[in-house]
Amino acid sequence: MNNAIIRTEKLSKVYDRGFRTVALQEVNLQIPRGSLACIMGPSGHGKSTLLHLLGGLDRPSSGKVWLDEVELTSVAADRLAEIRARKIGFVFQFFNLLPVLTSLENVQVAMMLAGVSKKEQQERAAELLNLVGLGDKLRARPNQLSGGQRQRVAIARALANDPEILLMDEPSGNLDSRAEQELLEQIGQVNDQGKTVVIVTHSESVAAMAQHRIYIRDGQLMGNMDTTGENR
Template sequence: MTDRGDAVVLEEVRKTYELGGEPVHALRDVSLRFERGSYTAVMGPSGSGKSTLMNLVGCLDTPTSGRVVVDGADVAALSERERTALRGREIGFVFQTFNLMPRLTAAENVALPMVFQGVPRAERDDRARALLARVGLGERTDHRPNELSGGQRQRVAIARALANDPTLLLADEPTGNLDSETGRDIMAQFAALHREGNTVVVVTHERHVAEHADRIVHLLDGEVEREERVADPRRPAAGGRE
C-alpha cells in the first residue's frame, strides 16, 4: 500500500520489450519507495534498467506488470491524457542535454511548463524570473541558450523543472555534459533544492555524483542489486565548491 509519506512507490514492477521477436526484460520485479523529501541516486551499468526505471517513475511509460504509484495515483490506471497532466503537474525533469528551446530566452524557457498548466502570463513571468534568481541567473533572464555556458543552461533547466512546484525532481545524468567544476556547482544546486524539502532522484553512472544523495539504489540486469545508505553525503552550499 502507498503511504502518504511516499512520493513514488514501485511494487513488483516488470517491464518487458519485444526486440526482434524476443522478449527483453528491462526490469524484473522491482519494488522501491521514494519518500517525500528524500534524495536518491540510481546507479548501474548500461542495460541495467536505469532509463526504464526513470521513464516509469516519470510517467513516460507504464509497467508490463506491477504498480507504479506517483503522488497516490496508479499510473497504469490513468489515461494518456491523465498521465500527461500528472507528469506536468507533479514531476520536473532535468536532462543531460538540457533540452532548452533555442529561440526562447531563459525566462521564456522556464515559463513554458506553466503555459501548459494555464498559469496567467504575468504570474508565470514573475515566477520564471524568481526561479532564475533562485539558481543564480537573475541577470541572465533575457539571454537565449546560445548566449549561456553549459552550466548556466543546466541551471535554466533546473529552474524550468521547478516551474510547476512538482512533487518530484528527476535528473538524468545532469552533469554528463559539463566539466567537473561546473558539475560540482550543479550538484550544489540539487543539494540546496533537497534542503528546501524537494524530493530528488538522480540517475547517474558516476559514483561521486551519486554520493550527494542519502541513498544509492544499485541496479543490475533489471533488478535491484542492493541499496546503500550514504553515511556522509557530499553537500556543498549552492554555488559552492567541494
C-alpha cells in the first residue's frame, strides 16, 4: 500500500524486569492515511505496547516504525519529542489529566510543549473545549468532572496542536452508553477532518465504525484488513 501514514517492520518489544515478557513479536503493518483504524485483541496481548510504539512514546526492542518518511525508531530523543508534540495526539486509557490543573490548563500544557504563546494557548484551549462541549467547564478540575467529561478534556488536549494522527487507548472502556455515543460522534468528526485515528478497543460499536482493523494476539499480528475484507 502506497498511502500508509504509519508503517512498521518486524516491530518487537520485550520487557525484561526480573522476568521476560515478549509483548510484541515482529509485527508488520500499515495504517492508511486518513483512515479510522482499530486495534483489537484480548487483554494483556500487546495492544497498548503497540500503540505506544506507533506514537513514539516508547522504543522497540527491535524493528522499525515509520511515520510518513521519518523512521521514528532511529531519531534522537529530542527530535522524537518534537515530532510527537507536532504530529501525534494521544488519549490515554485513564486520561492522565493533571489533577491540580483546570480543564483549560490541562489543554494548554500540550501547547506549551510545542512552544505556542500563552495568549494563543488560552484562546485555542477554550475553543477546543467548547468544541467538545465543555465550554462551561473551563475552570473545573478533573475531580469535578464526570468520566465522560474527563475523556473530552483528554481529547481536546490531544487535538491541541492539530495533530495528523490521533491515537486512543480504550477510550470507551469506562464510559456509559450515552457517553460512548458522544465519543463515537466526536471520533467521527475528527476523522472527517482528514485526521488518521487509531483506537485500541474492545467495543463492537467502535469497531463497526472503523475502516481498518488490526487484530493482535499473543503479541502477534493476526489480521490487518480494511472492512471490505481485503488483506494487506
